[in-house]
Amino acid sequence: MAYYLLLLTGIAVAGVYLLLTVLMHLTQHAEEPPIILSSIPFFSPIICVFRERYKLYLRLFHQYKLPIYTLRLPFTRLYLINETSLISAVEKHTKVFSFAAIEAKAMGNLLGMSEEAKATLREDPVAEDGHFMTFHKAFRPAVSPGLGLDSMIMASARTMAASLNRTIQGGQIQVDLFKWVEHEVLLATTDAEFGPGNPFRDPEFEAAWYVFEPCVPIIASNICPRLLAGRALAAREYLYRGFFQYLNDGRLEEASAGFHARFGHSKQAGFSLEDIARGEIGAVLAILNNAIAAGFWMLYHIFTNPALLEECRREVAKAVTVDGDTKTIDLSIIESSCPTLHSTFHEVLRYRGVGTLLIRRVLEDHKLGNRYFLKKGGLVLMPNAVQHFNRDIWGDRVNEFQYQRFNRSADENTKRYNPTAFRAFGGGSLLCPGRHFAIMENLAFVSLTILSFDIEPATGGAWAKPKTGRSLGLGVARIFVMPENNFAVNLSPREGGNQQWRFVLPRQ
Ligand code: HEM
Incomplete structure (x- = not known):
């Protein structure tokens, strides 16, 4: 009996396997990119993604x-897509390959917007007068470069200087670097975004953000969010109420040019104040x-490499003037005359900005680059890791962190x-x-930190190697691989006393 049961099960499994294999090949167009990972039809790719994560x-x-393949x-x-020229071809056809079509659905789920607002988001994603294009x-x-941007940069710099001045005065502290x-x-x-009424000034609001943010992929994909992310949903509602209160209190007046632009656009689309407040949660994600991950990786790479630390300190010291206890950093010099710092930032983006794949929906059948047939409804994925670790593009030392890689003045x-x-900014x-x-916010933060602190592992000895293997490669609004281990460090002011750091941007 058991034997027959086993035999029947075997036959059934083989039948289903055969059926799925035939189905997969029959529904594949001859000119579509070749299928790989098909040993268990339709399921091998899922198993491999969870096993190998972004390294897959x-x-x-x-x-x-392969230049391109199908999963x-x-x-x-x-x-x-692996071949860079095919990425260019995708970028050229903005009416065929759309991010908005994916974003509309994810945002609707993620932010808990009203049905009216969701309907507006879902309108034709590529229409010139549609929500996303406008x-x-x-x-x-x-x-973009101009007065509004400079005000944002300075507002951010003022806050970080005030905070770091307080830390300096308190003497050495031990912190988790991230x-x-x-x-x-x-x-x-x-x-910088929200001005003096910034809701994140309330520690509970900040804490709610840290509860909400890690659950973004679950809520956006709508996979049992109440069951799997109940606390995060409650935190989202807290965030929504904070933003609503902010708008209701008329604090928008003091906000950045960027927020004014977002607000004006949403108003024009007919969004209620409630939906605009919810929309801000999405904006903050982007x-x-x-910005946070870039700050961490910059400090990690600079402080773990004494030669790089010395070179960056030498460069940014040129931007500093001293008047008694007041030290002023001229951001226009950081912007124009610190090639090693800029190059390090770009290398951080190349080397660590591999935690995602940029994604587009195919809106109509299309022959990509006149070579590959892509079917309407499919998803185009462009993994950053493949572009950023391609030897043909970056040379033999592609797997090394080379901080002068983007500095042409260091080596002709x-x-x-x-x-x-270079996919870090899409x-x-x-x-x-x-x-x-x-870029400017990061360089201001890093300049001030390296000038005013020494940072060393709290345990003494060498820095731990960051573990990043768990990154799925599907970061939502997050391009970086994230460190999984803690970095307990001592943050020691390089000079004690009453020194006060400030920033200026003379063109402002
Ligand atoms: C190091 C910091 C940052 C990195 C690496 C980064 C990266 C990216 C990438 C890769 C995309 C394109 C996504 C795609 O093609 O699918 C993107 C889009 C975007 N980013 Fe950034 N970003 C950063 C900071 C910022 C900041 C500070 C702002 C706002 C002031 C911002 C606002 C946006 C917006 C509005 C979009 C468009 C999203 C959409 O189309 O809905 N980003 N960013």
Whole structure:
């Protein structure tokens, strides 16, 4: 009896396997990119993603050497792009490959917006007068070089200087490096965005953010959020109430040009004050997540390399003037005359900005680069890791952190890299509009920190190697791999006493 049961089960499994294999191949167009990971049809890719995480895409790139391939999943197909020129082809066809089509659904789930607002988000994602296209037109100018951007940079710099001055006066402290950076960058960035009424000034609001943010992928994908992320949903409501109160109290008056642009755009779309408040939770995700991780990785790489630390200190010291106890950092010099610092920032983005894959929905059948047939409804995925660790693009030392890689003045033979292969700020029409602010804010924070503190592991001895292997490679609004281990460090003021740091931006 048991034998027959086993035999029947075996036959059934073999039948299903055969059926799925035939189904997979019959529904694959001859000119579609080749299918890989098909040993268990529709399920192998899922198993491999959870087993190998973001390193899967690198392994497949090296193993199969394909410009593009298909992963078949239940009810959907993923087109994974390796060849840089095919990424350019995707970026050229903004009406065919859309991020907005994905974002609309995810944001609706994530932010708990009203049905009216969700309907507006879901309108034609590529229409010139649609919500997403008009958002970029409204927001980009507000955060591009100009007065509005300079005010944001200075507002952020003022907050970080005030906070670090207080820390200096308190003498040496022991902190977890990531948590310390997180708090400093969060306050500086959100002060720059929201002005004196910044809701993040309330410690409970900040704490609610840390409960909500890690659960973003669960809430956005709507996989049993009440069961799996109940606390995060409650935290989201707390955040919503804080933003609503802020708007209701008329604090928008003192906010950044960027927030004014977002507010004006949402009003024009007919959003209620409640939905605008909820929308701000999404905006903060885009603004904050990468800024915090970039701050951590910059400090980690600089303080673990004495030669780099010395070179960066030498560069930024040129921007400092001293008047009694007051030390002033001129941000225009940080912007224009610190090539090693700038190069280190870009190398951090290349080397650590591999925790995601940029994603687009295929809105109509399309022959990509006149070579590959992509079916309507599929998802195009462009893993940062593949571009950032491609030897043909970055040379033989691709796997090393080389802080002068982007500094052409350090070595005339430095090859110009293909800009499309640098994915940290995205590309094409979705190139990050906040990058000007992000760069200057980061460099201001790092300059002040390296000038005013020594940072060493609290246990003494060498720095631990960061573990990042758990990153799935699917970061939502987060391009970086994140450190999984704690970095307990001593933060020691380099000079004690009453010194006060301040920033200036003379063109302001
Ligand atoms: C180191 C810091 C940052 C990094 C690495 C970063 C990275 C990115 C990337 C990769 C994208 C494109 C996503 C895609 O193509 O799918 C993007 C989009 C965006 N970023 Fe940034 N970003 C940073 C900071 C900021 C800041 C400070 C702001 C705002 C002031 C900002 C606002 C935005 C917005 C509004 C979008 C467009 C999202 C959309 O289309 O809905 N980012 N960012």
